[in-house]
Amino acid sequence: MTPILHEYAPSGNCYKIRLAAALTGTAIERRSYDIIAGRRGRRRSSPTSTPMGIPVLQLGERFLPESNAATFYLADGTALVPSDPFDRADMLRWMFWEQYNHEPNIATVRFWMGWVGEGNLDDLQRALLPGKRAAGVAALKLMDEHLASRAWFVGDAPSVADICLYAYTHVAEEGGFVLEPFPAVRAWIARVEGLKGYIPITA
Amino acid sequence: MTPILHEYAPSGNCYKIRLAAALTGTAIERRSYDIIAGRRGRRRSSPTSTPMGIPVLQLGERFLPESNAATFYLADGTALVPSDPFDRADMLRWMFWEQYNHEPNIATVRFWMGWVGEGNLDDLQRALLPGKRAAGVAALKLMDEHLASRAWFVGDAPSVADICLYAYTHVAEEGGFVLEPFPAVRAWIARVEGLKGYIPITA
Numbered sequence: 149m150t151p152i153l154h155e156y157a158p159s160g161n162c163y164k165i166r167l168a169a170a171l172t173g174t175a176i177e178r179r180s181y182d183i184i185a186g187r188r189g190r191r192r193s194s195p196t197s198t199p200m201g202i203p204v205l206q207l208g209e210r211f212l213p214e215s216n217a218a219t220f221y222l223a224d225g226t227a228l229v230p231s232d233p234f235d236r237a238d239m240l241r242w243m244f245w246e247q248y249n250h251e252p253n254i255a256t257v258r259f260w261m262g263w264v265g266e267g268n269l270d271d272l273q274r275a276l277l278p279g280k281r282a283a284g285v286a287a288l289k290l291m292d293e294h295l296a297s298r299a300w301f302v303g304d305a306p307s308v309a310d311i312c313l314y315a316y317t318h319v320a321e322e323g324g325f326v327l328e329p330f331p332a333v334r335a336w337i338a339r340v341e342g343l344k345g346y347i348p349i350t351a
Numbered sequence: 352m353t354p355i356l357h358e359y360a361p362s363g364n365c366y367k368i369r370l371a372a373a374l375t376g377t378a379i380e381r382r383s384y385d386i387i388a389g390r391r392g393r394r395r396s397s398p399t400s401t402p403m404g405i406p407v408l409q410l411g412e413r414f415l416p417e418s419n420a421a422t423f424y425l426a427d428g429t430a431l432v433p434s435d436p437f438d439r440a441d442m443l444r445w446m447f448w449e450q451y452n453h454e455p456n457i458a459t460v461r462f463w464m465g466w467v468g469e470g471n472l473d474d475l476q477r478a479l480l481p482g483k484r485a486a487g488v489a490a491l492k493l494m495d496e497h498l499a500s501r502a503w504f505v506g507d508a509p510s511v512a513d514i515c516l517y518a519y520t521h522v523a524e525e526g527g528f529v530l531e532p533f534p535a536v537r538a539w540i541a542r543v544e545g546l547k548g549y550i551p552i553t554a
Contacts, residue, residue, distance in 0.1 A: 212437070213448075217441070217447055224440065234413060237415055241420035241421075244447070245417055248454075272482070276479075
């Protein structure tokens, strides 16, 4: 049973799942949705979403939404999920942190800048933008401090936490964030890109 | 080595960890922080936070922030973490959903109403409030639809997902949400409260 990824390819949340599949050598089938067709008033060439949103990983008749859960599913049972109980929970700690402190800032600002367009933001989005920029920079700073003394987020090997955090970090500059002041983050990005089986977000 | 929970007791995020400890029969030591003393200008009787925020679960010299990760840690290896790979990922799916779609709305509105006070909200908070109320109601509705045909969030047994979602759902009315229209949620709350070892948030 080949897992089916229902996705919008430029989404970092969708890319996490493709990257986990590539790093674990798991074949997946991809089905694309044009999530922004409706927003831009263009004619839709494909549906914009699934009933459970995007991404969803389909496994036979069952569906797994939430990017970090689907990424975990593909990596469960491999070395990308630590066997040590503390490390396993610490991996999840970074994945929850990613969804609470990183994605709502770095991914949202990237989407607003690169897809919605700064001129098309509504008043509430415009009011939120400075706080999201600041919180995104704070997230990058915290990552840089953590990585200053270590190669990977958890223990001494790559884990699902690295996959989930890499997805939007390495394209943060598309949202106007600057990675130059974060050398440990940049070195870690290069390490992720050197992993056997790595594929870029454009693949 | 007894785990130490650094906490503010009325926080649902802190309560998740206490509830997991109670349900798994794990002894923990509790250390309290008065996270709102600074906000209200009262004299502090205890520090307001730890360097990693609140809650943090301390295990010897190691620290585990992120409530859902700490809750998972205490339950890992018990029946509260499903052994089936899909169910395990599906449990995480609901836990990520809780942190992205439920906690930022239901918990934040509860905190704003019950701790900050509606009259003390700043302009941005006031602008966000209607959207957070609507998103909180949507989260309760989605939970109610999911629970209409099942007793627990994942598979046919309680899991960490139920603990994490119960924490802020059962006190949602403190934020002005109304649970009456969600009978499946109310029945599930009663089931959680019937679990062997259950303790209330005030314990």
